[in-house]
Amino acid sequence: MTAFSYDLLSTDGTARRGRLHTAWGVVETPVFMPVGTAATVKGMMPESVKSTGASIILANTYHLMLRPGAERVGRLGGVRKMMGWDGPLLTDSGGFQVMSLGPLRKLDEDGVTFKSHLDGSKHRLTPERSTEIQHLLDATITMAFDECTPFPAEKTVAADSMRLSMRWAKRSRDAFVPREGYGQFGIVQGSVFADLRAESVAALGDIGFEGYAIGGLAVGEGQEAMFEALEFTTPLMQTDKPRYLMGVGKPSDLVGGVARGVDMFDCVLPTRSGRTGQGFTRRGPINIKNARHAEDNRPIDEACSCPACSRFSRAYLHHLFKADEVQGLMLLSWHNIQYYQDLMADMRAAIEAGTFAQFEKNFHAMQSLGDIDPLDP
Incomplete structure (x- = not known):
C-alpha cells in the first residue's frame, strides 16, 4: 500500500x-x-x-x-x-x-x-x-x-x-x-x-x-x-x-x-454549465442554444479531443438542446470536463517549462478574443 x-x-x-x-x-x-x-x-x-x-x-x-x-x-x-x-x-x-x-x-x-x-x-x-x-x-x-x-x-x-x-x-x-x-x-x-x-x-x-x-x-x-x-x-x-x-x-x-x-x-461549474448549454472553449464560453450555432458544422473547440468535438458539430449539439435530448447535456458536460483537464495539463507543462507567466498572458489574450465568427469558413 x-x-x-x-x-x-x-x-x-x-x-x-x-x-x-x-x-x-x-x-x-x-x-x-x-x-x-x-x-x-x-x-x-x-x-x-x-x-x-x-x-x-x-x-x-x-x-x-x-x-x-x-x-x-x-x-x-x-x-x-x-x-x-x-x-x-x-x-x-x-x-x-x-x-x-x-x-x-x-x-x-x-x-x-x-x-x-x-x-x-x-x-x-x-x-x-x-x-x-x-x-x-x-x-x-x-x-x-x-x-x-x-x-x-x-x-x-x-x-x-x-x-x-x-x-x-x-x-x-x-x-x-x-x-x-x-x-x-x-x-x-x-x-x-x-x-x-x-x-x-x-x-x-x-x-x-x-x-x-x-x-x-x-x-x-x-x-x-x-x-x-x-x-x-x-x-x-x-x-x-x-x-x-x-x-x-x-x-x-x-x-x-x-x-x-x-x-x-x-x-460543479463544468457539468452544471454543460446541462444548461454553456460550453467552455479556449476563446471563452459559448451558449450552444444560441441560433448562431444552428447550421455550424464546426466543433465546439477545434483543439479539443472529446467526443462532442471529435464526432459532432455545434449544429448537432444545438439541435439536441433544442429537442431537449439528454445526449446534448451529456456531450457538453463531457466537453467541459475535458476542457478543464486540458487546461490543468497545459498549466502543469508550463510550470515544468518555466513559462507559466507567458501561459497566463496567452490564456487571457485568447479568452478575450471571444467565440469564432459564425461566418468564418
Whole structure:
C-alpha cells in the first residue's frame, strides 16, 4: 500500500507543480477534481470522466448521508466501489451545505442540528460524526468539519467562526482513523482578513494534517478579493503539503489560483454549465442554444479531443438542446470536463517549462478574443 505523500517537483514564480501519492493512485498537480455530489458526476460514466484525464473526483458528505445513507454506502464498500470509480476520492465535510441551509439549521459549540432539504427529517453533524461518515464513504481524502463563514461578515463574526472551525479541526483530527495511503485536510478560514487567515494557518499547522484547504472563498466576495486573500494566505502555508482551494471555479479562477500557489480545485461549474448549454472553449464560453450555432458544422473547440468535438458539430449539439435530448447535456458536460483537464495539463507543462507567466498572458489574450465568427469558413 502506498503512503499518502506529496512531492513538490518544480515551481515557476509561486505556481507549483507537484505529485500526490495515495492508496488509490497518483494525482498530478495542479489538478481539477470533477464533482460527483451524489456518487456520480452528473451525466457521465466513470470511464468517461477518466478518459478526460481526471485522476481524482469529489463526493458530498451531506447529500450521501441523507440519501442513501452513510452506513448503507459503507456496507456497499464505499463510494468508489459503489459507483465504479477506480481512482482517489475526496469528500467534503458537509459543513458548507449545512451552513447554506439557513433557518433549517442550528449551530452550537458541539456541532450543527439541521433539517433535511429532502423530507424535513432532523439530523446532527459534529466533527466526529462528519469524520465517521467520510470513513464509511471510504474517502481517500477526508476534510475536517468546519463552519463556512458567510460573506460579507464583520471581523468579529469572522474571527469567532474561524476559531470555532479550528476547535472543530482538532476534534476532526482526533476522530480520524489513519490508514495507509489515506489523508485528512484541515481547512483555513478567516474570510478576507489577513491576520485571521494567518491565525488559522498556524492553528492547523499545530494540529498537523496531510494537506490543507482554503475555505470560505468563492462565496460572493468576487475574484479580485479572492485573489487578494490567496496572496496573503498561500505564502504562509507549508510548502511540502498540498493546497486545495475549495469550490473554485471558472477557468480564469483556476489560472489565477495556480499563479498564487494553489494545487487542487473542485467545482460543479463544468457539468452544471454543460446541462444548461454553456460550453467552455479556449476563446471563452459559448451558449450552444444560441441560433448562431444552428447550421455550424464546426466543433465546439477545434483543439479539443472529446467526443462532442471529435464526432459532432455545434449544429448537432444545438439541435439536441433544442429537442431537449439528454445526449446534448451529456456531450457538453463531457466537453467541459475535458476542457478543464486540458487546461490543468497545459498549466502543469508550463510550470515544468518555466513559462507559466507567458501561459497566463496567452490564456487571457485568447479568452478575450471571444467565440469564432459564425461566418468564418
